[in-house]
Amino acid sequence: MMRLRLVTALLASAAAFVAVSAHADNLVTKDRVGPADAPKSFTLRLTNDGPTSTDPVWAEGYQKLFSEFIQRHPGWRIDLERMSDNIGQEQARMLEQAKSGNGPDCAAVDSFVLALFKGANVLKPLDEYFTKEEVADLFPFIREGITGPDGKIYAWWWNTDLRVLYRNKEIVPDAPKDWAELKAAALASKEKGGEGVLFNGGRWEGTTFDWLANFWAQGGKLVDDKGKPIFAEGENREKFLKAVNYFKDLVDSGAAPKRVATIVNYDEFNAAAAAGTAALFIGGNWQYGQLKNTLEPEEFAKWTFSEIPGPTADQRSTGTGGWTFGAFSNDPAKVAMCAAVVKEIYAGPGNALQQQLPTAAALYGKYDVFKTEANETFAKALVNGQARPGVPIYPEISNQIQIMMGDVLSGTKTPEAALDAANTAVQAAFARL
Amino acid sequence: MPTTTAAAMGAAQRRVAGPSLARRIEANPFTWLVPVAVMLGVFYLYPILDVFRLGLTNASLVGSDERYTIVTLQAMFENPALLDILKTTAVFTIASVVGQQAFGLAIALLVMRGERRKLKGMVALRTLVLVAWVIPGIANGLIWQMLFSEAPFGAINSVLRMMHVSPVAWLSDPNIAMLSAVISNVWRGTAFSMIVFYAALKAIDPTLYEAASVDGAGHLQKLRFITLPQLRAAILVNSILVTIQTLNTFDAIISLTGGGPGRATEVLSLFTFNTVFRNYDLAGGSVLSVLMLVISLVLALFYASFMPRREVSE
Numbered sequence: 028m029m030r031l032r033l034v035t036a037l038l039a040s041a042a043a044f045v046a047v048s049a050h051a052d053n054l055v056t057k058d059r060v061g062p063a064d065a066p067k068s069f070t071l072r073l074t075n076d077g078p079t080s081t082d083p084v085w086a087e088g089y090q091k092l093f094s095e096f097i098q099r100h101p102g103w104r105i106d107l108e109r110m111s112d113n114i115g116q117e118q119a120r121m122l123e124q125a126k127s128g129n130g131p132d133c134a135a136v137d138s139f140v141l142a143l144f145k146g147a148n149v150l151k152p153l154d155e156y157f158t159k160e161e162v163a164d165l166f167p168f169i170r171e172g173i174t175g176p177d178g179k180i181y182a183w184w185w186n187t188d189l190r191v192l193y194r195n196k197e198i199v200p201d202a203p204k205d206w207a208e209l210k211a212a213a214l215a216s217k218e219k220g221g222e223g224v225l226f227n228g229g230r231w232e233g234t235t236f237d238w239l240a241n242f243w244a245q246g247g248k249l250v251d252d253k254g255k256p257i258f259a260e261g262e263n264r265e266k267f268l269k270a271v272n273y274f275k276d277l278v279d280s281g282a283a284p285k286r287v288a289t290i291v292n293y294d295e296f297n298a299a300a301a302a303g304t305a306a307l308f309i310g311g312n313w314q315y316g317q318l319k320n321t322l323e324p325e326e327f328a329k330w331t332f333s334e335i336p337g338p339t340a341d342q343r344s345t346g347t348g349g350w351t352f353g354a355f356s357n358d359p360a361k362v363a364m365c366a367a368v369v370k371e372i373y374a375g376p377g378n379a380l381q382q383q384l385p386t387a388a389a390l391y392g393k394y395d396v397f398k399t400e401a402n403e404t405f406a407k408a409l410v411n412g413q414a415r416p417g418v419p420i421y422p423e424i425s426n427q428i429q430i431m432m433g434d435v436l437s438g439t440k441t442p443e444a445a446l447d448a449a450n451t452a453v454q455a456a457f458a459r460l
Numbered sequence: 461m462p463t464t465t466a467a468a469m470g471a472a473q474r475r476v477a478g479p480s481l482a483r484r485i486e487a488n489p490f491t492w493l494v495p496v497a498v499m500l501g502v503f504y505l506y507p508i509l510d511v512f513r514l515g516l517t518n519a520s521l522v523g524s525d526e527r528y529t530i531v532t533l534q535a536m537f538e539n540p541a542l543l544d545i546l547k548t549t550a551v552f553t554i555a556s557v558v559g560q561q562a563f564g565l566a567i568a569l570l571v572m573r574g575e576r577r578k579l580k581g582m583v584a585l586r587t588l589v590l591v592a593w594v595i596p597g598i599a600n601g602l603i604w605q606m607l608f609s610e611a612p613f614g615a616i617n618s619v620l621r622m623m624h625v626s627p628v629a630w631l632s633d634p635n636i637a638m639l640s641a642v643i644s645n646v647w648r649g650t651a652f653s654m655i656v657f658y659a660a661l662k663a664i665d666p667t668l669y670e671a672a673s674v675d676g677a678g679h680l681q682k683l684r685f686i687t688l689p690q691l692r693a694a695i696l697v698n699s700i701l702v703t704i705q706t707l708n709t710f711d712a713i714i715s716l717t718g719g720g721p722g723r724a725t726e727v728l729s730l731f732t733f734n735t736v737f738r739n740y741d742l743a744g745g746s747v748l749s750v751l752m753l754v755i756s757l758v759l760a761l762f763y764a765s766f767m768p769r770r771e772v773s774e
Contacts, residue, residue: 119737123521143522143740222612230718230726286610288721289631295611304612419522423739433721437634440722452541456739459518459535 054097055090058107061097065104069361071368072108072121072134076350076381079109088380092372099371103364110135115232125149125355132356133365138172138349139232141182142417150181151354156366157183164387168347168414183366185374186383187349189312189405189412190237191332193296198306202333204340206241206273209307213282216306222284224277225299225308228436229291235425236346236415237309238432241270243344243413244337254418256457259450269338271435271442278436288436297321300330309335312405316382332401334408347412349386384409423456508753514746521740532743536751541723541731549707549728551638552645556706557699559646564653564698565691569683571654572661586658593651601715604644605631608716634724637717641725644712649705653698660694661687693768700763704756728752 054061055078061068073079078093080086097103108131110117118140124130126147136144144150152175162170162180169184192209194202198216203209213224227233239249242258247266249258258267277283290296293314299305301321312332319327337343352373354365378385379394384405391397391406415421427449434440440448484491515533519526536542567589574582595603607615608630617627630640668686677685688695710729713719719726719734726734728748736745 116737119521119740122740126521147522230720284610285629285632287632289610289717291718298613299611302611302613419740426734426738429718429720430722433634433724437632437721437724439634439724448540452539455535455539456741459531459741459744460520460522 054094059104060093060107061104063104066102067360068104068106069132069356069358069364070106070108071365072110072131074110074114074135074350075112076135076373076377077107077109079107085381089372089377092376092380096368096371100364100367105364105368108134122147122149130355132358132361133352133354133368136182136351136353138184138187138351139415140422141172141184141351141353142421143419144353145175145181145417146419149355151356151362152179152181153183153354153362153366154179156363156370161387164389166386166388166409166412168412169349169386172414172417173351182351182353183369183374184349184351184386185369186378186381187347187386187409187412188384189345189347189408190240190309190335191312191345191405191408192335193300193308193310193314193318193330193332195300195306195329196331197329202331203307203336205336206338209336210277210280210282213277213307214280217281219306220304221306222286222299222304223282223307225290225296225305226274226283226287227290227293227309228274228287228432229289230429230433231291232425232429233291233293234432235428236348238270238274238428239415240335240344240346240413241273241337242267243346244335244342245269246342249424250416250418250420254416254420256420256424256450256453258424258453259446264446267446268442271431271446273338274432275435275442285436288433312384313382315401315405332404334411343411344413345408345411347409347414349384419460420453420457424453427452511746511749511753514743515750517743519742519746521736521742532741533747536744536747544723545726545728545731548638548723548726552642552709552725552727553703553706555638555642556645556649556709557702559642560649560653560702560706561657561695561698563646563650564655565657567650567654568657568661569687571658586654589651589654591651592648595648597648597709597711598715600644600648601712604640604647604712605716608640631717632721634721637721637724641713641716644716645706645709648712649702652705653702656694656698656701657691660691664690692766696763696767700760703759703763707752707756707759728755 057079060071060078075081076085076089078086078089080089093105097105110121114137118137121130121134121136122140122144125144126149130149136150157180165173165184166187169187173180173182173184175181192203194212195216198219198221199212201212203212209224217223227237242249245266247258247263247270249256249263251257257263274283278285278287293310296305296308296310297314297317299308300318315332318330322330334343335345352365352369354362356362356365374387375385375390375393377383378390379396382396382402384402385391385394385397391402396402397406415425431440431442431445431449434445434448435442516528516530517526518529518532567585571582571586574585592600609615610617610627610629610632612618614627614630616630620627629636631637664687668690669682672682672686707727708729710727710733713725713727713730714733717725719730729752732745732748732752735741735748
């Protein structure tokens, strides 16, 4: 009799577990989180960072996080929308939708275009959902990025990234500290059969962003306090040309291959590392994990990273980006849910799941994954982090820098002529803003 | 004859009541053209008119105070980059149109010849060519990017190295990058031309070739004096379609070169896309769209002026 009871209890437990599991599974579908008949709902537009991620580990992790979230918020349903990989176009479209009142209630906004969303007055303040301590714990450039001219915060920047110099220790044992050392190391690596140093030089945002570290390291400024482009004026012009000539010299001297003018994807560096043709490249911090997954353990052990060399050893800078969440809804309850999604799913658990750098100092101590030597080094390098200026003219500045870089690296124009052409185009665009 | 009487009465009643609905619709084509006109108006005409309107404003995806102005028009036409972009567009379009038609005609002739000789595999050949046509532009660009890659492991350059030929700067040299963009576009668009020419070749009366053979004409003479004149209408129609299609091509270029290096492969459609989606300049993009429309119309009218006219007796 006792045995029968035990078996019955076990079967009941198993059935209950299966039922709960099935219930949890049903809570997260391709386009919905929560029961289909929930009385309240809001739309959430995501990138690849979510339950429908193409990365199975991330997808599973987010499905669990979202499932737990919706069970803590009964009566709600999240209608999921997914952006394509064409982020620039997606963000532009979303801005237009938000302006006409047809945007999602809550969405992932690229930090690179956050200023445009703030300037268009489509984002709702999130101050009441975050404590002053939480805001104060954010890195300064993050805090500055999400704060509007009225002092309120209009988004929550939950992850960040930075650029570093990767190197194969077997070929380049010591970290180059300045431009001259990098050139010498690249040329030395060529003698060992490598391609030299690789970096983005094609027509895309990565080219501008990665190169700007060399301009910023000298103290160069793209725009003044009012957002007017000043990169081609006075001292900035000299610094700008110095940074352009540095890249030109790398290509002309053979320290970098001419093909850098065609590189429009960080994955090219992973491919070159896997093929054993590259010993040096300027890439993103997220590539460390990618290299670990791509290379054989003994090959991966040869790779390390260091800060991007500056003109001198004490002049360093690195571009920092990342993703934010913003609320577009006029319904305060939906804005509150948007803030809850960020706090409970992304800022912390999401960072740990994707191993993407948190934006608040406290989170580095909270999760073991950020206590690794690599992540601690990345966090230290964030001290020299510099975000792109949050001004409406930045996209055109970036576009012109990409064109200029192509013209200079392919030898079509001199750096001076390319800079003048870029400045003329940017000033004309600025006059029309 | 009661049946005949009833039928006659019914006809008389219909005459009294007026023509039937079907007859009325038939007599008045406007009625059945309305749905098509509404569809075209809503989905084609209205967007075109709105683009014209936006071109006369300062509309942007960022700003909010939209007002009417000719400043955008002025700024777009005074843009120093526009002339270079138009030249690039002209080179890309002419090379693509010529290339696609030449290869399309060559493959169509090959297929026709193969079919005449009852060779096996002609259907497979046609299908194989069509595969390129159904590949999306973005994928086409990515495929050719891998082939043209200048990395030591790039596909075409690796083959060249194996043949002891120096690798080519397919994408980093501004002049060769344009050639690469044209090759990728011709590869994709050739199938369309092949279909058009294949259909037109099928319609040529075989007795013309028989008569020419009797007269002792060679292959080249038959091509010059029979095939090409008989294909004139098909070539012109195809030219219009391929030109418009090529002028609108930006997806393959954006994934192949992004328009670079510099602006070496930035065609008008890509410039328009960048203006709207990267610079958020809706008004500027609208002006450029109107410019593209005008260029397409002018070229279409130009080609159409060479179309063979139908005889009055026909």
